[in-house]
Amino acid sequence: MRDEPRSGCPINAGVEMLGDPWSLIVLRDVMFGDRRYFRELLTNSEEGIASNILASRLKSLVGAGLLTREDAGRGHKARYSLTEAGIQTLPVLVALGTWGRTHCKTSRALTVRQELLEQGGPQMVADLQDELRAHHLGVTTAERPGPSPTERLHAAYQTAIVGDPL
């Protein structure tokens, strides 16, 4: 990452920060998979991310202010959390997922959560962001009745993988 952006265009700014083959995939796994440790992100990777690529992406995401790294000290594993800027990448992930679902080959099990997010519209995205704020930033919000967005996404995924493996 250079110090000066290539231009003053906000789309370019987003592309410069997030437009590479792995950064958004790592954020997706922290966000939807609650994978908070290096080992989890590495071994549960559907895309088979390589260890050195994961390490470099985590470092650049922390440097860019999208993740924080909590170092628990000698012998303990570092834990990653989303920042507010990281949580605000969710609409980018949803938009990319909508495009991918429509125009590319995808698996049923890995698509049900995307469909649920699209059906839920901006309100579900906002509710999920609130839930991520509570979980990653310790920001408490008013309790809402019924299952949370994360619970709904998890339930849909669990149902889907019974009939259709990844």
Place this chain on the structure above:
Amino acid sequence: MRDEPRSGCPINAGVEMLGDPWSLIVLRDVMFGDRRYFRELLTNSEEGIASNILASRLKSLVGAGLLTREDAGRGHKARYSLTEAGIQTLPVLVALGTWGRTHCKTSRALTVRQELLEQGGPQMVADLQDELRAHHLGVTTAERPGPSPTERLHAAYQTAIVGDPL
């Protein structure tokens, strides 16, 4: 681009196709700048895209079905048009622009169109997509009263660059 995607995840599919530092920038210029020829895309590039990178991205975007290339024959310049899949990347561009505007350094002149798109919400994005369909695919839709999304974006940009150069 490999034949098989890295996984069946729709977000990954979107990232695999669009997650690089230049593809979405080229689509942005075709979409918002109506730059349809190689020379226009090269010389008007705010980000200073290199000739060989532009050539490779145009080739891969045509190969991936996001652009079509109309070859007008010997001595004539090839003209690029958006496909339906290309037009459907607009929500990804808007989401990236929203994130970039909020979290990165941007210029006033290059941000007013982004703000207008955000204020207009999903309806303005849909209207702009209809306008792009008419312009790039020849699909005619019902005339709407008042200035079109493109005219509104252009007017906002023209006003902004008077007081604040790029």
